[in-house]
Amino acid sequence: MTSSRERMVEAAFALFDEQGYDATTVEEIVERAGVSRSTFFRAFGSKEDVIFPRHDDLQARIAARLETGTPASYRVALREAAALVLAQYLDEDQLALSRYRLTRSVPALRDREIASMLGYQRLFREHARRWLAELGGPDVDLHAELLAASVVTAHNVVLRRWLRGETADPWHEFDDAMASVLAPDASGPAAQQGTTVVVLQDDRPVEEVVASVREALSRPASRRR
Template sequence: MPTTVRDRLVDAAFELFEQQGYDATTIDDIAARADTSRSTFFRHFRGKDDVVLPDHDALLARVGERLSMSAPGSRAIALREGARVPLDHYLAEGPTAMARYRLASTIPSIRDREIASVQRYVRLFAQHVHGWLEDDTDGPLRAELVASSIVIAHNHVLRRWLRGEQDEPTTRAGLDRALDRALLALRADPSAGGATIVISGPDPDVEQVLEQVRAALNAPR
């Protein structure tokens, strides 16, 4: 059950979008379904697109707060937990998040704003990683690689859940596995020198080779 006026407005909007379509639904319709007024709607949202989209400002603030509390020995953990913030939000929304995904596939204005929000997350992660690697010659490049990889990994796993291809536990485990790969550039240590060599037999299994590479990169030097 929605507990705030904002929640009632969001629930009312999605109910109406499902019943009569996005374009046919007016702000007055949403306010009436939520048993409130048009002026109350505009105290919470600027328009129909805003009632559809999650509060990315709040989510970004939570991610940034988690990243800012990281210590040198726990940066990978901070990045993982930061990536889980938006995933946890979407999973908690459940059907609302899935309905939003369907709308974004058909309403260009919603799709464009979701795409723009992705870049905000990339910039946020890159800003923090760049600060951690500021003394590294390749720091700016590695920061961009790590940030982009984290967001791509998150969105890949999230979309599978939004399409109903996997359940919540599988999605959480899938994010952990995806982040293993996304964080490889963070763990790279150019100052260590030398090369890491992985030897596989004929016709190697790609997944097995990747696991060998991950284990080699994580091994103490």
């Protein structure tokens, strides 16, 4: 049975597609969903909140996975935590595609989406700093920041390719991208002879991302600056 929350989300996105985000009111959403205004505002703080997944719940699951990581297993923890984000969007399917269209056309929604991604990046950074500090080495803060940014960037490349219909196998591309950015000699202080962390623009095809990272990792350490 469809819950009242699901009915409101479905009604909202249908109306956004039909008449646009700005032209749609809460009253129209609750009327189509067959619920009251009080039911709507118990579930959502605003019309904008209808559009986005439950980021608080997702962040809690990400944090729980990262908490189980150790200096020896942190690459696995980062990969699996990033996979939770991708799975959330893939599971939403058409809803995620509708959200993508909205965030491309409504600047305020795009800003909120960016803020959410920065929240995930902060979680990765905080845990990476702890792991890398235990491993020892210079510039732990810098390496943790770059490592977190690399993971989020790689995830976003794959997600946006899927949203644009450019890949039918996002999980395969995700595995390739994570293997590159989490390669042992891209891990910061854990690498004894130098560090390589590559942050790439998130709208490039994932094949270019992976090729660029691998090419960078293949250079001698003296040329990685």
